Amino acid sequence: MTRLKPLRPRLRMIMSGELDRTRLDRLREALGLARKGRLTDREDEHFGYRDVSENQDRSLSLDLWRVSDAEWSLRISAAADVDLSDAEITRWQSVIAAAADANGLEISSVKVFPPPSRDNYETMWRNENWLRTAHWDLPARTLDELWWVIGIEPSASEVERRDKLAAFMTNPVWQPAPAELRQEAEAFVRRVTESEGGEQ
Template sequence: MLWPALRVLSNGDLASHQFQELLGVLQLEAIPRTDGPGATRSVAHRALARDTSTRLILDLARTGTSGWVFTLFFDGEPPSTATVEAYRVLLRGTVEQFGLALVEITPAASADEVHVVPSAPGGAPESTLAPAWDLPYDDLSQMWSHLGLRRDAPREVKEIKLREVMSSPAWPAAPAKLRRQAESFLHGA
């Protein structure tokens, strides 16, 4: 089974010749991947050399008319941190080289790799329903995985994701213990 080790979401238009150049830069074959999650949206991929018992695949998929998803998949043991970081550098450079807008990188290593959903416009009507906290968490250490973060995620990434949750209408209904821990975390404690 293929699992994503690194996923880079970007947005932008590519002319046909730019798309072909991008495939060349990443040495991808214009053959869609046929297995693993998101295979139906795959447009190109390549199998990477194995340095351990892990199988690695670099994939390019489309989302909508101008969305691009670059994913490093693995089968077996997760790739080393050094391998993931090398592909992070390669894929960020590719996004920049082709003038694509970086939307998000998972797992995020810095604040600019976190996608923050824009808040509703100021004139949007408020819901008449009372906000509810439906999550079973009352401790901040339990909530990181729900936010798509590992416990060892960089602090700046945790801060952005936490602020996003705290700005939701449901936050005031969160357990008091969790709200205190979140405030303490954001104030450096």
């Protein structure tokens, strides 16, 4: 299984203005974001995501977050070993600003985060397994959210999902997963396994 790399923010742009469903969909379409979240659910914060890495290895991500009813955040996050140039960051600022303007939003804040130093990157990798068992920092609280995180395509069969999920559950990163997510995942693996056995 490909090991998931931790991502760090490199660019964050705060947009002011309210979005109804139509404008939210248009904004996501303009940025190529997969749909996520429900406007009517006050606990939903993550409203779109897109893997923008060259190799589609989830080392560079564009995500849309709801800060409040009238404030939204678009964030580019990268793995520590991804060289995101100033020119690329500037390009993303232009792309995001154009999409925001087309949907009635104003850019109210722009923050560019410096890349981690190579020394810090090496230290991070050395400590990675320990850090992964210390806290759950993946953007998934339900099984539906976890599928994208571990690279499951929407068209995947239940058996394919079961196999990849079971492999992921042996990874140290799974140890601090929320109890409800663990129960949901274990129940899914058990149900698909029992169903597969009954068909033989």
